[in-house]
Amino acid sequence: MxxxxxxxxxxxxxxxxxxxxxxxxxxxxxxxxxxxxxxxxxxxxxxxxxxxxxxxxxxxxxxxxxxxxxxxxxxxxxxxxxxxxxxxxxxxxxxxxxxxxxxxxxxxxxxxxxxxxxxxxxxxxxxxxxxxxxxxxxxxxxxxxxxxxxxxxxxxxxxxxxxxxxxxxxxxxxxxxxxxxxxxxxxxxxxxxxxxxxxxxxxxxxxxxxxxxSLTGVFDERQLDFIRAFRLMFDLVEREGVYEEFGVKVARSFLGILHYQRANRFDSMDHGVRDRLKRESVALLEHIPARITAAALVGFGDKRIRVLKPVLHQAGVSL
Missing domain, CATH: 3.90.550.10 (Spore Coat Polysaccharide Biosynthesis Protein SpsA; Chain A)
Incomplete structure (x- = not known):
């Protein structure tokens, strides 16, 4: 143990x-x-x-x-x-x-x-x-x-x-x-x-x-490590040769956590952390093929998409 x-x-x-x-x-x-x-x-x-x-x-x-x-x-x-x-x-x-x-x-x-x-x-x-x-x-x-x-x-x-x-x-x-x-x-x-x-x-x-x-209660830059973690998950499914099978699941999970951060934690972050959250999220979304992101957003819900719209728009994601 x-x-x-x-x-x-x-x-x-x-x-x-x-x-x-x-x-x-x-x-x-x-x-x-x-x-x-x-x-x-x-x-x-x-x-x-x-x-x-x-x-x-x-x-x-x-x-x-x-x-x-x-x-x-x-x-x-x-x-x-x-x-x-x-x-x-x-x-x-x-x-x-x-x-x-x-x-x-x-x-x-x-x-x-x-x-x-x-x-x-x-x-x-x-x-x-x-x-x-x-x-x-x-x-x-x-x-x-x-x-x-x-x-x-x-x-x-x-x-x-x-x-x-x-x-x-x-x-x-x-x-x-x-x-x-x-x-x-x-x-x-x-x-x-x-x-x-x-x-x-x-x-x-x-x-x-x-x-x-517990780190789950902090609102500083440590919470942004989820973005790097998901980039590594995309690398993992690509390395394993299962990107087409599981890449949409990774993208959907990332978008779900990104929504949670913006909807529930954003106002408690300082401006520097907010800026990093948006900048690094946009960079990851630009890294994901458009077809994968589009498939991940199917059935995501208008309410959640509205919360993510500024990030999606800056990343060039078509809605």
Missing amino acids: VIPGKDAAATVGSTLQSVAAQGLTRDELEVIVINDGSTDDMSAVVREYTSSLSIDLVEHAEARGVSAARNEGIRRANGRYITFLDSDDWYGKGHLRNLVDTISRLEVDWVKADYVVANGQVRRIVQAPCALRNTPLDPRDYINPINTSSMVDFPNVWSGIYRTDLRDRGLLFFDESLRTSEDRLMTWGLHLGTTSFAVATSHNMFYRKGSST
């Missing part, structure tokens, strides 16, 4: 307590915690759990980012499987055992599971967009369709468990140039590079919404 964290002293204790309560022995579970340049007492809190968990604590003098932290944990991992948990999230009873039992019983490359968003005292279940449960599936069959959410749009790596031998094929590592959206690029790599996965039903993975350590 790889747990990256920065300034997470207030939450990492409950995270590790939930891991210790999973019922796996020290021989069964190795916990690798990466303290990524914290200025608080995160490491001291982690050390309180070394008697109940087999913990390898790695300390970075300076923050290197979540991708680099996870990659360090991946390189150090010794187990047959790897899973991820953020330092402000936690497990309910039996979650980890369920993941391990599912991936070992089905002998698939990776498994994803549902999770619960915890916003204060409010709980909301987020189900993986796949009706077939606890059965081996082909990852490429769950990329399309373009007009509805599919498993490739379910990128949260901490809701899954993965065979460690995928590491040797370069499929588990994160692009360290990405401060956000790194999980989306990694998820596309899994869907194109592996041969089997499964979805487990579990409502015992808890994602803490609104945490002060």
